[in-house]
Amino acid sequence: MSGAEFQNEFLYNLPASVMNHFTRIMDSLSRSDWILFASQVISDQTELRLLEQSPRRTDNLIHKWGCRNGTVGELLKILEGLQWFRARDIILECMYAFCIIVPCHLLASIISTISHALTSQVCPCANRMDPPPLSSTAMSWPFEEIQSGTCNFSPCKQIGEGGFGHVYKAVMRNTEFAVKKLKEDSHLDWNVVKESFRTEVEKLSQYRHPNIMDFVGYSIEGQTYCLIYVYMPKGSLEDRLRCEDSDALSWSQRVNVLLGTAKAIQYLHSSSPALIHGDIKSSNILLGDHLEPKLGDFGLARFCRNPNKTPGKTSTVAQTATVRGTLAYLPEEYLKDGQLGVEIDIYSFGVVMLEVLTGRQALEVNGQSRTVYLKDLVNEEEDDGRSFSKGKHSRELSYAYAAENICRKHLDPRLMSKDTPSPHGSMEISQLACQCLDRRRKKRPRMTEVGESIQMLVCLLYYDFSRVFLLN
Structure with a gap:
């Protein structure tokens, strides 16, 4: 592995032995030195103070950074700037160790390949997977x-x-x-x-x-x-949200795409047993000739045997496939604890709704070369309004505040005009997105509720269109 490739490696791919050594060194720093380091990773002062007070402060900091796709190069740059060469050298030394050069999940594959080498010599077809069992229908x-x-x-x-x-x-x-x-x-x-x-x-x-x-x-x-x-001739929802103004989806088209997608997810969750798609994102929503949406890419789909029980841990497939783009759609309970449940799909759909509202990508890089997640927008706007929300319904009030701010400050400019600064129903979609992105898994609405809310909005939009058409 070259130096450049090593610096582009994500922090979560570094071996536990190296990170344990590194975090022990960093935890031994004085409070002021540690905050000096951590403040270059975490900008939120409240979060920074909470991390500093936690028992495994560096481990928790690196975990959060890793979930946001922090890289080895970014870590080395900070350590170089602070001239903390001892900590830097711990990371650099692992570049030359084979167990670090190869990502952990690939190491098992290499060992497996070696162990099957003799079998392959005896029977060349040993590594071939049998055709899927559903050959009668597939x-x-x-x-x-x-x-x-x-x-x-x-x-x-x-x-x-x-x-x-x-x-x-x-x-x-x-x-x-x-x-x-x-x-x-x-x-x-x-x-x-x-x-x-x-x-x-x-x-x-x-x-x-x-x-x-x-x-x-x-x-x-x-x-x-x-x-x-x-073949889906109109490409993906992601493509159509990024295209030029003349080909941009109208508001009614966007809401119809959301409705069709919600119906697909609701169908999966209503099956027995419920099926978790596991990879809901705008690039997996394909559009037909008439912009009818179809949900694809079921490679990470998993059954949920009993949605009412505590969700289980994710399988190896789901863990390994958590790639850079997909992280932008996943909730904290999955990234931190590997909890797998239908609520993952609901959260991911909330991110898709934000993409539809704002026209922004789920994962962006800002002017300071920092990774920015669209899913964090709700928390940012909600935190701004939480001081105004006290009492029994504080959560609902903070959601309403966040939804209003999202529509006022972040709405896709292509959806606005002089006569209508925000399209009818944008506030409702914004509030629904906020609910789906609730940090508390059990507080997210069920997909049946989400689908019914969007269906009602589509009916209202159709009614408004019909009334305008008849008046003209």
Whole structure:
């Protein structure tokens, strides 16, 4: 691993042994020195004081920083600036150790590969995963047909890229399809990638809904795994929120996309057992010819056996696949404790609602090269108004304050005009987003409630449009 690659490594990929040594050194600092260091990581003074008073202050600080995609380079830069060379050298020394060079989750994969080497020599097919068990409902396509339809996976046919693979546009049997080819060179454990493949085949074969991606089939050839879907010509919600003004989605179109997506999530959560999608984000909401939304990418989906019980811990697949983009949509209870429940999807959908309202990305880098999460917007605006909110309904009042501030200060300018500074229903969507992003898991609304609220708003928008049309 080169020095540059090491500096770009995320803090959460550093081994526990190195971080234990580092945090012990940092915890031995005087209070003033430690705050000098921590203040360059955490700007909120209240949070800084709480961290300073905690028993494992450096460990908690690094954990929070890691959840925000802090890198080794950022840590080294601070230590260099403070001239704390002893602490810096602890981090630098690990660059030359193999166990650090290779991310922890890849190390298991390498060991597994070595242990199966003899088996592979005896039976070359030993590492191949059997076709998914739902072959009766999931169609297996000839790999040669996939190759032909994508011009042998030509770069000019590539239309997207996700955490697990590249997506290509294919023409097969006089029909347009989208083909996702899993990454063989992914930084993720290859066994994890194959598990994601199996999960997606199983779940998309079982769960059919007008707002869930139309799964066509799969293809396996050697170590090449492909998933095939109906092609969605309008791209993703993320794409349409980032496009130029002339192609930007109108307010009514955005609300309709939210409604369709809410219906899809509600359908998954209402099934028995409930299914947690686990990767709700704007790039996984695809749009058809008439901007009808379809939820895709079920590679992280997991069953929730009993939603009323304490949520379980996340599986290896979900943990390993928590990549940079996905972190921006995940709640604290998942990032900190690995709690897996339907509330994760509700929280993620709250982030999507903020994207629709503001036109901003879920993950951005500000002028100081710091990572900014859109999900933090609610807490920032809510904290500003909490001093005005006292009594029994303080939470509701602080939400109302945050929602009003979001609409007033952060609304997508493309949704505003001279006559209407904010579109009808924007406040309702903002309040709903605030509720979905509640830091307390049990206080978030159920998806049935979210869907009903958006459905009511769509009816009101349709009524307003009809009235204006008749008057003109």
